Amino acid sequence: MSVIGVDVGGTKIAAARLGSGYGIEESLVVPTPEGGEAVVRAIADVTARLAAGATDDVAAVGVGVPATIDPATGIVGASNHTGLDGLHARDLLQQHIGLPVHVDNDGNLAALAEHRLGAARGHDDVVLMTVGTGIGGGLIIGSRVFRGGGGQGAELGHVVVEGNGPPCQGNCPNHGCIETMCSGTSLGRDLRAAAAADPGGALGALLAEGRLDSRTGLDLARAGDADARAVFTTAGRWLGVAVASLTNIFDPGIVVIGGGLSAAEEILLAPAREEYLRRALPPTRRAPLVVARFRNDAGMVGAGILAAEEGAA
Ligand SMILES: [Zn+2]
Incomplete structure:
Protein backbone atom coordinates (compact mmCIF):
# COMPACT_ATOMS: atom_id res chain seq x y z
CA MET A 1 0.00 0.00 0.00
CA SER A 2 1.35 3.43 -0.87
CA VAL A 3 0.14 7.00 -0.41
CA ILE A 4 0.64 10.22 -2.32
CA GLY A 5 1.64 13.48 -0.64
CA VAL A 6 1.26 16.82 -2.43
CA ASP A 7 2.69 20.15 -1.27
CA VAL A 8 1.09 23.15 -2.97
CA GLY A 9 3.16 26.33 -2.89
CA GLY A 10 2.80 29.74 -4.47
CA THR A 11 5.26 28.93 -7.25
CA LYS A 12 5.43 25.13 -7.43
CA ILE A 13 3.54 21.96 -6.64
CA ALA A 14 5.76 19.16 -5.28
CA ALA A 15 4.35 15.66 -4.99
CA ALA A 16 5.63 12.22 -4.09
CA ARG A 17 4.47 8.64 -3.89
CA LEU A 18 5.51 7.20 -0.54
CA GLY A 19 5.91 3.50 0.11
CA SER A 20 6.56 1.55 3.29
CA GLY A 21 8.14 3.64 6.04
CA TYR A 22 7.16 6.72 4.01
CA GLY A 23 10.17 6.34 1.76
CA ILE A 24 9.88 8.49 -1.37
CA GLU A 25 9.45 6.13 -4.35
CA GLU A 26 8.90 8.79 -6.99
CA SER A 27 8.51 12.57 -6.92
CA LEU A 28 7.43 15.31 -9.31
CA VAL A 29 7.57 19.10 -9.31
CA VAL A 30 5.39 21.26 -11.57
CA PRO A 31 4.82 25.03 -11.62
CA THR A 32 1.71 26.27 -9.80
CA PRO A 33 -0.70 27.45 -12.49
CA GLU A 34 -2.91 30.55 -12.25
CA GLY A 35 -6.39 30.13 -10.80
CA GLY A 36 -7.92 27.70 -8.34
CA GLU A 37 -9.47 25.32 -10.88
CA ALA A 38 -6.20 25.05 -12.78
CA VAL A 39 -4.43 24.29 -9.49
CA VAL A 40 -6.97 21.54 -8.74
CA ARG A 41 -6.41 20.04 -12.21
CA ALA A 42 -2.62 20.23 -11.78
CA ILE A 43 -2.82 18.41 -8.42
CA ALA A 44 -5.06 15.75 -9.97
CA ASP A 45 -2.63 15.40 -12.89
CA VAL A 46 0.51 14.90 -10.77
CA THR A 47 -1.43 12.48 -8.56
CA ALA A 48 -2.51 10.43 -11.59
CA ARG A 49 1.06 10.33 -12.91
CA LEU A 50 2.42 9.14 -9.56
CA ALA A 51 -0.41 6.61 -9.12
CA ALA A 52 0.33 5.19 -12.59
CA GLY A 53 3.84 4.27 -11.45
CA ALA A 54 2.69 2.47 -8.30
CA THR A 55 3.25 -1.26 -8.08
CA ASP A 56 0.50 -1.60 -5.46
CA ASP A 57 -2.72 0.19 -4.51
CA VAL A 58 -2.63 3.88 -3.60
CA ALA A 59 -4.65 4.14 -0.37
CA ALA A 60 -5.20 7.90 -0.18
CA VAL A 61 -3.85 11.32 -1.10
CA GLY A 62 -2.78 14.09 1.28
CA VAL A 63 -2.50 17.71 0.16
CA GLY A 64 -0.78 20.52 2.04
CA VAL A 65 -1.68 24.14 1.28
CA PRO A 66 -0.30 27.42 2.65
CA ALA A 67 -3.71 28.38 4.02
CA THR A 68 -6.10 27.72 6.85
CA ILE A 69 -8.75 25.04 6.30
CA ASP A 70 -12.13 25.17 8.01
CA PRO A 71 -12.45 21.69 9.52
CA ALA A 72 -16.26 21.83 9.48
CA THR A 73 -16.63 22.72 5.80
CA GLY A 74 -13.21 21.83 4.35
CA ILE A 75 -13.15 25.23 2.65
CA VAL A 76 -9.71 26.78 2.11
CA GLY A 77 -9.20 30.18 3.74
CA ALA A 78 -6.92 32.97 2.56
CA SER A 79 -3.87 31.34 0.94
CA ASN A 80 -0.61 32.68 -0.38
CA HIS A 81 -1.15 32.86 -4.14
CA THR A 82 -2.45 29.35 -4.74
CA GLY A 83 -5.86 30.47 -6.04
CA LEU A 84 -7.56 27.90 -3.83
CA ASP A 85 -9.18 30.52 -1.55
CA GLY A 86 -12.81 29.81 -0.89
CA LEU A 87 -12.77 26.46 -2.70
CA HIS A 88 -13.89 23.19 -1.21
CA ALA A 89 -10.54 21.69 -2.19
CA ARG A 90 -11.02 18.25 -0.65
CA ASP A 91 -14.32 17.50 -2.42
CA LEU A 92 -13.14 18.95 -5.74
CA LEU A 93 -9.94 16.89 -5.63
CA GLN A 94 -11.78 13.74 -4.63
CA GLN A 95 -14.05 14.16 -7.67
CA HIS A 96 -11.04 14.58 -9.97
CA ILE A 97 -8.82 11.92 -8.45
CA GLY A 98 -11.27 9.19 -7.40
CA LEU A 99 -9.29 8.42 -4.22
CA PRO A 100 -9.79 9.58 -0.62
CA VAL A 101 -8.22 13.06 -0.29
CA HIS A 102 -7.23 14.89 2.89
CA VAL A 103 -6.24 18.57 2.87
CA ASP A 104 -4.39 20.39 5.64
CA ASN A 105 -2.30 23.47 6.34
CA ASP A 106 1.33 22.98 5.28
CA GLY A 107 2.73 24.02 8.68
CA ASN A 108 0.54 21.43 10.40
CA LEU A 109 1.86 18.80 7.98
CA ALA A 110 5.49 19.80 8.55
CA ALA A 111 4.89 19.37 12.29
CA LEU A 112 3.31 15.97 11.63
CA ALA A 113 6.32 14.89 9.54
CA GLU A 114 8.80 15.98 12.22
CA HIS A 115 6.78 14.33 14.98
CA ARG A 116 6.26 10.99 13.28
CA LEU A 117 9.61 10.64 11.48
CA GLY A 118 11.88 13.61 12.08
CA ALA A 119 13.57 15.77 14.70
CA ALA A 120 10.62 15.67 17.11
CA ARG A 121 10.18 11.89 17.29
CA ALA A 292 14.07 20.19 11.20
CA ARG A 293 14.96 16.90 9.51
CA PHE A 294 12.66 17.61 6.59
CA ARG A 295 13.18 20.87 4.77
CA ASN A 296 12.03 21.03 1.17
CA ASP A 297 10.10 17.76 1.39
CA ALA A 298 8.41 18.35 4.78
CA GLY A 299 5.08 19.22 3.16
CA MET A 300 5.04 16.18 0.84
CA VAL A 301 6.05 13.74 3.56
CA GLY A 302 3.61 15.25 6.06
CA ALA A 303 0.83 15.09 3.48
CA GLY A 304 1.66 11.42 2.84
CA ILE A 305 1.51 10.69 6.58
CA LEU A 306 -1.85 12.49 6.81
CA ALA A 307 -3.15 10.39 3.92
CA ALA A 308 -1.98 7.17 5.56
CA GLU A 309 -3.33 8.02 9.00
CA GLU A 310 -6.70 9.35 7.81
CA GLY A 311 -6.98 6.74 5.05
CA ALA A 312 -10.43 6.28 3.60
CA ALA A 313 -12.10 8.17 6.46
ZN1 LIG B 1 1.05 38.91 11.34
Whole structure:
Protein backbone atom coordinates (compact mmCIF):
# COMPACT_ATOMS: atom_id res chain seq x y z
CA MET A 1 0.00 0.00 0.00
CA SER A 2 1.35 3.43 -0.87
CA VAL A 3 0.14 7.00 -0.41
CA ILE A 4 0.64 10.22 -2.32
CA GLY A 5 1.64 13.48 -0.64
CA VAL A 6 1.26 16.82 -2.43
CA ASP A 7 2.69 20.15 -1.27
CA VAL A 8 1.09 23.15 -2.97
CA GLY A 9 3.16 26.33 -2.89
CA GLY A 10 2.80 29.74 -4.47
CA THR A 11 5.26 28.93 -7.25
CA LYS A 12 5.43 25.13 -7.43
CA ILE A 13 3.54 21.96 -6.64
CA ALA A 14 5.76 19.16 -5.28
CA ALA A 15 4.35 15.66 -4.99
CA ALA A 16 5.63 12.22 -4.09
CA ARG A 17 4.47 8.64 -3.89
CA LEU A 18 5.51 7.20 -0.54
CA GLY A 19 5.91 3.50 0.11
CA SER A 20 6.56 1.55 3.29
CA GLY A 21 8.14 3.64 6.04
CA TYR A 22 7.16 6.72 4.01
CA GLY A 23 10.17 6.34 1.76
CA ILE A 24 9.88 8.49 -1.37
CA GLU A 25 9.45 6.13 -4.35
CA GLU A 26 8.90 8.79 -6.99
CA SER A 27 8.51 12.57 -6.92
CA LEU A 28 7.43 15.31 -9.31
CA VAL A 29 7.57 19.10 -9.31
CA VAL A 30 5.39 21.26 -11.57
CA PRO A 31 4.82 25.03 -11.62
CA THR A 32 1.71 26.27 -9.80
CA PRO A 33 -0.70 27.45 -12.49
CA GLU A 34 -2.91 30.55 -12.25
CA GLY A 35 -6.39 30.13 -10.80
CA GLY A 36 -7.92 27.70 -8.34
CA GLU A 37 -9.47 25.32 -10.88
CA ALA A 38 -6.20 25.05 -12.78
CA VAL A 39 -4.43 24.29 -9.49
CA VAL A 40 -6.97 21.54 -8.74
CA ARG A 41 -6.41 20.04 -12.21
CA ALA A 42 -2.62 20.23 -11.78
CA ILE A 43 -2.82 18.41 -8.42
CA ALA A 44 -5.06 15.75 -9.97
CA ASP A 45 -2.63 15.40 -12.89
CA VAL A 46 0.51 14.90 -10.77
CA THR A 47 -1.43 12.48 -8.56
CA ALA A 48 -2.51 10.43 -11.59
CA ARG A 49 1.06 10.33 -12.91
CA LEU A 50 2.42 9.14 -9.56
CA ALA A 51 -0.41 6.61 -9.12
CA ALA A 52 0.33 5.19 -12.59
CA GLY A 53 3.84 4.27 -11.45
CA ALA A 54 2.69 2.47 -8.30
CA THR A 55 3.25 -1.26 -8.08
CA ASP A 56 0.50 -1.60 -5.46
CA ASP A 57 -2.72 0.19 -4.51
CA VAL A 58 -2.63 3.88 -3.60
CA ALA A 59 -4.65 4.14 -0.37
CA ALA A 60 -5.20 7.90 -0.18
CA VAL A 61 -3.85 11.32 -1.10
CA GLY A 62 -2.78 14.09 1.28
CA VAL A 63 -2.50 17.71 0.16
CA GLY A 64 -0.78 20.52 2.04
CA VAL A 65 -1.68 24.14 1.28
CA PRO A 66 -0.30 27.42 2.65
CA ALA A 67 -3.71 28.38 4.02
CA THR A 68 -6.10 27.72 6.85
CA ILE A 69 -8.75 25.04 6.30
CA ASP A 70 -12.13 25.17 8.01
CA PRO A 71 -12.45 21.69 9.52
CA ALA A 72 -16.26 21.83 9.48
CA THR A 73 -16.63 22.72 5.80
CA GLY A 74 -13.21 21.83 4.35
CA ILE A 75 -13.15 25.23 2.65
CA VAL A 76 -9.71 26.78 2.11
CA GLY A 77 -9.20 30.18 3.74
CA ALA A 78 -6.92 32.97 2.56
CA SER A 79 -3.87 31.34 0.94
CA ASN A 80 -0.61 32.68 -0.38
CA HIS A 81 -1.15 32.86 -4.14
CA THR A 82 -2.45 29.35 -4.74
CA GLY A 83 -5.86 30.47 -6.04
CA LEU A 84 -7.56 27.90 -3.83
CA ASP A 85 -9.18 30.52 -1.55
CA GLY A 86 -12.81 29.81 -0.89
CA LEU A 87 -12.77 26.46 -2.70
CA HIS A 88 -13.89 23.19 -1.21
CA ALA A 89 -10.54 21.69 -2.19
CA ARG A 90 -11.02 18.25 -0.65
CA ASP A 91 -14.32 17.50 -2.42
CA LEU A 92 -13.14 18.95 -5.74
CA LEU A 93 -9.94 16.89 -5.63
CA GLN A 94 -11.78 13.74 -4.63
CA GLN A 95 -14.05 14.16 -7.67
CA HIS A 96 -11.04 14.58 -9.97
CA ILE A 97 -8.82 11.92 -8.45
CA GLY A 98 -11.27 9.19 -7.40
CA LEU A 99 -9.29 8.42 -4.22
CA PRO A 100 -9.79 9.58 -0.62
CA VAL A 101 -8.22 13.06 -0.29
CA HIS A 102 -7.23 14.89 2.89
CA VAL A 103 -6.24 18.57 2.87
CA ASP A 104 -4.39 20.39 5.64
CA ASN A 105 -2.30 23.47 6.34
CA ASP A 106 1.33 22.98 5.28
CA GLY A 107 2.73 24.02 8.68
CA ASN A 108 0.54 21.43 10.40
CA LEU A 109 1.86 18.80 7.98
CA ALA A 110 5.49 19.80 8.55
CA ALA A 111 4.89 19.37 12.29
CA LEU A 112 3.31 15.97 11.63
CA ALA A 113 6.32 14.89 9.54
CA GLU A 114 8.80 15.98 12.22
CA HIS A 115 6.78 14.33 14.98
CA ARG A 116 6.26 10.99 13.28
CA LEU A 117 9.61 10.64 11.48
CA GLY A 118 11.88 13.61 12.08
CA ALA A 119 13.57 15.77 14.70
CA ALA A 120 10.62 15.67 17.11
CA ARG A 121 10.18 11.89 17.29
CA GLY A 122 9.41 10.68 20.78
CA HIS A 123 8.08 14.04 22.02
CA ASP A 124 4.37 14.36 22.90
CA ASP A 125 4.33 18.14 22.59
CA VAL A 126 6.09 19.97 19.79
CA VAL A 127 6.35 23.57 18.57
CA LEU A 128 7.43 23.91 14.92
CA MET A 129 8.09 27.07 12.93
CA THR A 130 8.85 27.02 9.22
CA VAL A 131 10.98 30.04 8.36
CA GLY A 132 10.73 30.87 4.68
CA THR A 133 9.30 33.87 2.81
CA GLY A 134 7.03 34.16 5.84
CA ILE A 135 6.75 31.97 8.92
CA GLY A 136 4.38 29.03 9.13
CA GLY A 137 3.67 27.05 12.24
CA GLY A 138 2.54 23.72 13.54
CA LEU A 139 1.73 22.42 17.01
CA ILE A 140 1.63 18.84 18.21
CA ILE A 141 -0.16 18.52 21.54
CA GLY A 142 -0.47 15.10 23.11
CA SER A 143 0.97 13.60 19.90
CA ARG A 144 -1.89 15.06 17.84
CA VAL A 145 -1.91 18.02 15.48
CA PHE A 146 -3.59 21.01 17.13
CA ARG A 147 -5.64 23.00 14.60
CA GLY A 148 -7.88 25.16 16.78
CA GLY A 149 -11.66 25.26 16.64
CA GLY A 150 -11.89 26.96 13.24
CA GLY A 151 -8.74 25.43 11.75
CA GLN A 152 -6.90 28.72 12.16
CA GLY A 153 -4.71 27.80 15.12
CA ALA A 154 -0.94 27.42 15.22
CA GLU A 155 -0.27 30.48 13.04
CA LEU A 156 2.97 30.91 14.93
CA GLY A 157 4.40 33.42 12.44
CA HIS A 158 1.95 35.95 13.84
CA VAL A 159 3.22 35.86 17.40
CA VAL A 160 3.97 39.52 18.12
CA VAL A 161 7.48 40.30 19.28
CA GLU A 162 7.43 44.10 18.72
CA GLY A 163 4.05 45.76 19.29
CA ASN A 164 4.89 48.82 17.22
CA GLY A 165 7.00 46.93 14.70
CA PRO A 166 6.65 46.78 10.92
CA PRO A 167 3.22 46.04 9.39
CA CYS A 168 2.67 42.34 8.77
CA GLN A 169 2.19 40.69 5.35
CA GLY A 170 -0.81 39.25 3.55
CA ASN A 171 -4.15 39.48 5.32
CA CYS A 172 -2.62 40.05 8.79
CA PRO A 173 -3.61 43.45 10.23
CA ASN A 174 -1.03 43.22 13.01
CA HIS A 175 2.37 44.86 13.51
CA GLY A 176 5.67 43.36 14.63
CA CYS A 177 4.70 39.71 14.14
CA ILE A 178 7.76 37.46 14.22
CA GLU A 179 7.52 37.02 10.43
CA THR A 180 8.14 40.76 10.05
CA MET A 181 11.38 40.36 12.05
CA CYS A 182 12.81 36.97 11.02
CA SER A 183 11.77 35.67 7.59
CA GLY A 184 13.05 35.68 4.04
CA THR A 185 11.12 38.91 3.49
CA SER A 186 12.43 40.69 6.58
CA LEU A 187 15.98 39.43 6.05
CA GLY A 188 15.88 40.76 2.48
CA ARG A 189 14.74 44.13 3.81
CA ASP A 190 17.36 44.25 6.57
CA LEU A 191 20.16 43.04 4.28
CA ARG A 192 19.29 45.77 1.77
CA ALA A 193 19.36 48.37 4.56
CA ALA A 194 22.77 47.12 5.73
CA ALA A 195 24.02 47.19 2.13
CA ALA A 196 22.79 50.75 1.61
CA ALA A 197 24.59 51.80 4.80
CA ASP A 198 27.88 50.38 3.49
CA PRO A 199 27.88 50.46 -0.32
CA GLY A 200 31.58 49.56 -0.41
CA GLY A 201 31.09 46.26 1.44
CA ALA A 202 30.26 42.81 0.10
CA LEU A 203 26.52 43.32 0.76
CA GLY A 204 26.71 46.64 -1.11
CA ALA A 205 28.30 44.89 -4.08
CA LEU A 206 25.50 42.29 -4.20
CA LEU A 207 22.89 45.03 -3.94
CA ALA A 208 24.52 46.94 -6.81
CA GLU A 209 24.37 43.75 -8.91
CA GLY A 210 20.69 43.32 -8.04
CA ARG A 211 21.42 39.93 -6.48
CA LEU A 212 20.92 40.64 -2.79
CA ASP A 213 18.27 38.51 -1.09
CA SER A 214 18.09 36.25 1.97
CA ARG A 215 19.81 33.38 0.12
CA THR A 216 22.79 35.32 -1.21
CA GLY A 217 22.96 37.15 2.13
CA LEU A 218 23.12 33.77 3.87
CA ASP A 219 25.98 32.70 1.59
CA LEU A 220 27.88 35.84 2.65
CA ALA A 221 27.12 35.23 6.33
CA ARG A 222 28.40 31.66 5.95
CA ALA A 223 31.56 33.00 4.34
CA GLY A 224 32.09 35.14 7.45
CA ASP A 225 30.99 38.57 6.24
CA ALA A 226 30.44 40.52 9.48
CA ASP A 227 27.64 42.76 8.15
CA ALA A 228 25.62 39.84 6.76
CA ARG A 229 26.25 37.88 9.92
CA ALA A 230 24.97 40.77 12.05
CA VAL A 231 21.67 40.87 10.14
CA PHE A 232 21.13 37.13 10.70
CA THR A 233 22.12 37.44 14.36
CA THR A 234 19.55 40.18 14.94
CA ALA A 235 16.84 38.19 13.14
CA GLY A 236 17.79 35.09 15.13
CA ARG A 237 17.45 37.00 18.40
CA TRP A 238 13.93 38.03 17.42
CA LEU A 239 13.17 34.40 16.68
CA GLY A 240 14.37 33.59 20.19
CA VAL A 241 11.97 36.18 21.62
CA ALA A 242 9.08 34.37 19.93
CA VAL A 243 10.35 30.94 21.00
CA ALA A 244 10.51 32.10 24.65
CA SER A 245 6.82 33.06 24.53
CA LEU A 246 5.86 29.82 22.79
CA THR A 247 7.72 27.63 25.28
CA ASN A 248 6.13 29.58 28.17
CA ILE A 249 2.70 28.79 26.70
CA PHE A 250 3.12 25.20 25.54
CA ASP A 251 6.03 23.74 27.56
CA PRO A 252 6.95 21.56 24.59
CA GLY A 253 9.49 18.75 24.65
CA ILE A 254 11.25 20.25 21.64
CA VAL A 255 11.13 23.30 19.36
CA VAL A 256 11.85 22.60 15.69
CA ILE A 257 12.78 25.20 13.05
CA GLY A 258 12.09 24.17 9.46
CA GLY A 259 11.51 25.97 6.16
CA GLY A 260 14.04 27.19 3.59
CA LEU A 261 15.91 29.47 6.00
CA SER A 262 16.55 26.62 8.43
CA ALA A 263 19.47 26.02 6.06
CA ALA A 264 21.12 28.87 8.00
CA GLU A 265 21.35 26.40 10.90
CA GLU A 266 23.40 27.84 13.81
CA ILE A 267 23.83 31.23 12.09
CA LEU A 268 20.16 31.77 12.97
CA LEU A 269 19.66 29.20 15.72
CA ALA A 270 22.60 30.09 17.99
CA PRO A 271 21.43 33.68 18.62
CA ALA A 272 17.81 32.44 18.80
CA ARG A 273 18.72 29.85 21.43
CA GLU A 274 20.72 32.33 23.49
CA GLU A 275 17.84 34.82 23.50
CA TYR A 276 15.21 32.16 24.21
CA LEU A 277 17.15 30.74 27.16
CA ARG A 278 17.64 34.24 28.56
CA ARG A 279 13.94 35.09 28.34
CA ALA A 280 11.91 31.96 29.01
CA LEU A 281 10.52 31.41 32.50
CA PRO A 282 12.85 29.47 34.80
CA PRO A 283 12.70 25.87 33.71
CA THR A 284 11.48 22.68 35.13
CA ARG A 285 12.84 21.33 31.88
CA ARG A 286 14.28 22.99 28.77
CA ALA A 287 13.11 22.23 25.26
CA PRO A 288 16.00 21.94 22.80
CA LEU A 289 15.82 24.30 19.81
CA VAL A 290 16.80 22.29 16.73
CA VAL A 291 16.69 22.32 12.94
CA ALA A 292 14.07 20.19 11.20
CA ARG A 293 14.96 16.90 9.51
CA PHE A 294 12.66 17.61 6.59
CA ARG A 295 13.18 20.87 4.77
CA ASN A 296 12.03 21.03 1.17
CA ASP A 297 10.10 17.76 1.39
CA ALA A 298 8.41 18.35 4.78
CA GLY A 299 5.08 19.22 3.16
CA MET A 300 5.04 16.18 0.84
CA VAL A 301 6.05 13.74 3.56
CA GLY A 302 3.61 15.25 6.06
CA ALA A 303 0.83 15.09 3.48
CA GLY A 304 1.66 11.42 2.84
CA ILE A 305 1.51 10.69 6.58
CA LEU A 306 -1.85 12.49 6.81
CA ALA A 307 -3.15 10.39 3.92
CA ALA A 308 -1.98 7.17 5.56
CA GLU A 309 -3.33 8.02 9.00
CA GLU A 310 -6.70 9.35 7.81
CA GLY A 311 -6.98 6.74 5.05
CA ALA A 312 -10.43 6.28 3.60
CA ALA A 313 -12.10 8.17 6.46
ZN1 LIG B 1 1.05 38.91 11.34
